[in-house]
Amino acid sequence: MTPKAGPVAVLGKILLTAMYGIPILWIVLTSFKASGDVFDPSRTFLFRPVTTAYVEAMDATLFQALGQSVIIASCTAILVLLIAIPAAYGLARTRGWLPTVGLGLLIVLQMMPQTATVIPLFQTFSGWRLLDTTASVILADTALLTPFATLLLRPFFRAVPPQLEEAASIDGAGMLRTFASVVLPVARNGVATVGTLTFLLAWGEFLYAVNFYLTPGKYPLSALLAQQVSAFGINWPGLMALAVLTSIPILIVFSASYRLLRDGLTVGAVK
């Protein structure tokens, strides 16, 4: 039986549609407006669309920033998976005080305020002469997202029947081969979910980028946007065009992985 929506549910859905639809609609509408039309109520919907904001936004800085975003988000996602996959499997299959402590530590690290970790990381990277490099941002993003990725992946590995592994080891496969050829394929949905999420989160991260890069010329898109929105006298169409351009890759990744995210995100929190 599928439950029928009552009047209250319909009202709720109308409000939610407005709440989440209007911001998206406004970003897109504003990005196509001339500066003079932005705050003119009579031109909210009826205006002559111009692409000035996009033409102005698409300069060398933007493509440089896009490149930086792609490098940072992909390298972070790969590095996080390389570390979190074995860790999540290890935590799912071992017992005793060591994995318990490890699990507790991951929970604590996952909850650390980023504003607290940016202070000592800045000092450490400055001592190691890593400031102003893309490596520093990737390393910091990886440290930020690994605990979360490991905790989200662990239930996927717990769901792999141990009998599968026993069968493989009876057939003579070693620990690593069993893991790579038996366990990993069964848990591939989890890996894809976590990889996608890590990419999305690293794409949006800006605090490390803003502080570790000493020159705005190296900023990724998210940091560029954070810098422009805090400036005085904001050029709204320009800012919204930049927001649209920053979000298009997210839309592509999201469209390809929505089902995966919808079902995979809840595995960690609900049984």
Add this chain to the structure above:
Amino acid sequence: MAQRRLLFLLPAAVFLGLFSIFPLIQLIRMSVSAVTSATLNADWVFTGLDNLQRGLDSGETGAALGRTVVFVVIVTVLGMVVGFGAAVALRTQGWWSGALLALMVFVWALPPVVNGSVWKFLLNDNGLFNTVLTGIGLRDTPVPFLYDQYWALFAVAFVNSFAVIPFNTLVYRAALMTIDPEVFEAAQLDGATKWQQIRHIMIPSVRPTSLVLLILTLVYGFRSFDFIYVMTYGGPGTATNTLPFLGYLQAFVRYDYGLGAATSVVAVVGVLVLAVLYARSIRREEADS
């Protein structure tokens, strides 16, 4: 031999030891030392609890703690209540529910800078909200959402809950889907109203999920800084300086790294309490399954 699999933990242990645990130790060392930009990479002078004392004496730490509590309460209450309500409304099959859920998850997946930018625009003096409010005659002057001492904290907290609601909805919806449909059929035959079904069937059956989600939302609100950074940068004055953001400003705007570290350590202690609660509720869930 199962314990050999502990070797799988090695890469994570090395990496996190180097880039998470070591920085945390440095943070604690900085919090009890005099560190400015001139002495950042020199030997630090040990000053004991001086940094903490300075923060408390100036009244900044206490005020920030108070604002953090208000902020976290707003984010958590809105995030939990609206998240659950939305999950109930989106339980129904059909294109509208499906599309709305996808829209919400998409907005959740957008970078916080994008969501923060558009809300800064919508809450502007000439933005959509003020245009509607003055247009229908509810207000003569625009509401100073982002530059009034009191409004600013509420406005940023509201946008933070806006960003967390989709995740809570998704998780609650998954939990509601696990309820046996026959339970609702039986309730309907007995003449139970929609409200009674929510109160006596749905809320009790998602209780374990609620506990986990409650702690996750509390932590989310507590460590939030991105919307504050984008929408108000802690202002006007100090009106949106929550504890984690105050620590950041002290370190990177005032270049008093010692003071910023001390404030951050206070924030970290708050997180530790929540982490213990979370670990206990997770263990209980896994023991049940």
